[in-house]
Amino acid sequence: MSIKLPAAMEVNQERLVSLFLELINIDSPSGFERAIADVLKNKLEERGFQVREDDAAVKLARESPAKRLPKGTAGNLIATRKGTTDAPHLLFMAHMDTVVSNKGVHAIREHGVIKTDEKTILGADDKAGIAGILEAFSIVQEKNLPHGDVTVVFSICEELGLYGAKYLDVESLHVDFGYVLDSGGPPEKVIGAAPxxxxxxxxxxxxxxxxxxxxxxxxxxxxxxxxxxxxxxxxxxxxxxxxxxxxxxxxxxxxxxxxxxxxxxxxxxxxxxxxxxxxxxxxxxxxxxxxxxxxxxxxxxxxxxSGFQLAENDDVVKHAFKALKTMGLTPELAERGGGSDTNVLNGRGIPAVNLGVGASRDHTVYESVHEAHLVAAAQMVCAILASVLDAE
Ligand SMILES: [Zn+2]
Structure with a gap:
């Protein structure tokens, strides 16, 4: 993958990979996100965000007996970083839970690919998305890059049925549109429709x-x-x-x-x-x-x-496309048969697309991720922040 980004957006690949490895080593199956939420709260604060945790865990506990769900140990993390310009207010979102536990994960880094010994899942779904977002804001902070208001949400219990997103008070975020980093595909595939x-x-x-x-x-x-x-x-x-x-x-x-x-x-x-x-x-x-x-x-x-179907002339898609083009990629608007937090956002009136962070064969012990895709995830976030600066 050849990527032609301005030097200001250059990703520190070693820092990103070590962050990704740190995150997958914190076990966080759905309903047991307490430990990772605590770590992520600190990491967001270090990157200049104000962080709060919502009451999603309380709402989950209320619904858990009837739906046979876990009681919940953490809420969604909602983090805001004040803008330096009046560009549109963007939302970046990824989920903290993994489909099952990956306790004792043994990550193997080989030829630019990170995988496991096939005894546990890797957890790239969706820690690749989280790592990409965090690395992007390390760069923003380091290089003092200009940006509009930004909200980051790390949700709980996506894998159980999008519960964190459903419990999120979406209206109170006041964002203009959103990017969910949680699609298995390559970065050039922008998921703009789901059933x-x-x-x-x-x-x-x-x-x-x-x-x-x-x-x-x-x-x-x-x-x-x-x-x-x-x-x-x-x-x-x-x-x-x-x-x-x-x-x-x-x-x-x-x-x-x-x-x-x-x-x-x-x-x-x-x-x-x-x-x-x-x-x-x-x-x-x-x-x-x-x-x-x-x-x-x-x-x-x-x-x-609920489902959603966006078009190439929707702002949220336009900026994803523009960002991917600055990375030297050829974007493509795609449809996905599964649900994600993106469905909930669109259903609640926030146009959002799901971006590919490259985890392949997720939900299995054969899950892997290309380091180039982790890098691309961080670059996408930087490039989208830059793209909306000159939005009219
Ligand atoms: Zn996911």
Whole structure:
């Protein structure tokens, strides 16, 4: 990757890599972000930020019993650095939690790539994003680079379902637009679209009876549920939509007509109407099957997060593109099938894109990151700060 940035934005690669290694060595699975939050609070303060922690942990504890979530040990960190110009107020965001623990991580640095011994995940998702943001502000401080007001948010529990972002008082941040550094792809891929996700939980009620003595008195909930599922198309529905049923639990014993089946699934689409239609079809399939089997069912539907779709002429995209071009890269606006904190920001009225920080095969023990991508993440932040200086 050849990068042609002004000398003022030159990243100290050794400093950045050692910061990244320090961060991945602090274990922080979702709900257990206390230790990393304390370290990051200091690092932000050292870089001239005023830092506060919100009450996301309290909100998580309130919701944890019903949703079987951890109680939470830390809130989101919200850090602000006063601007030296009146350029737009930018938000940079990354999440502190990792999908699972990486306790005892053994990082191997080889040929410009950082990986593990394949016994734990690396944790580049999303500590690559955090390290990139922090290195950028080391440079800002060192070189006294001009910038507008900046807010940095390090969120909790992204991997469990974007809970930190959902609990964040987004409106109180007063930012103009935002950059989330949390996409696995290369830096030139700017994620400007991601789907809505709607989750559903269905319970089918039948009637228990002895399977050998009086099966005709029973209503088989399992059979009704199977019949419904067999009528529901799953997988990729069209270019921008998917549907899945991923949980099916039923029955205790072989000699009882099964009286209860429980299913959970989701639908995703860039189009809100389409995602609602996909969920409505699921409901209709259960209505038909349950009426045939004389069973009943209940269905709980919940929007997991809203989708977004930005265009090249949106300011948030324009500045990402301009920044990437100053780095000698060819930016590309892309779509991603998964949700991220970016969905929540857009859903709450803050235009935001997700930037690639290069973690590959994340959520597995084969996760790795190119040092060049870590460097690019820090440069992107610097280059975006510079890009908005001459925003009209
Ligand atoms: Zn992530």
């Amino acid at each position: 809505y996700e709607v989750d559903y939980r269905i319970t089918v009620h039948g009637k228990a009876a002895h399977s050998g003595v009086n099966p005709e008195d029973g209503i088989n909930a399992l059979a009704a549920a199977c019949s419904a599922v067999s009528q529901i198309k799953q997988g990729r529905m069209d270019e921008h939509s998917t549907r899945n049923i991923g949980v099916f639990r039923a029955g205790e014993t072989t000699n009882t007509v099964c009286d209860r089946a429980h299913l959970e699934g989701e639908a995703r689409s860039l189009d809100k109407k389409e995602v609602d239609a996909l969920v409505a079809e699921v409901r209709q399939a259960f209505e038909r099957a349950c009426s045939t089997f004389h069973a009943t069912f209940e269905m709980e539907v919940e929007e997991a997060y």
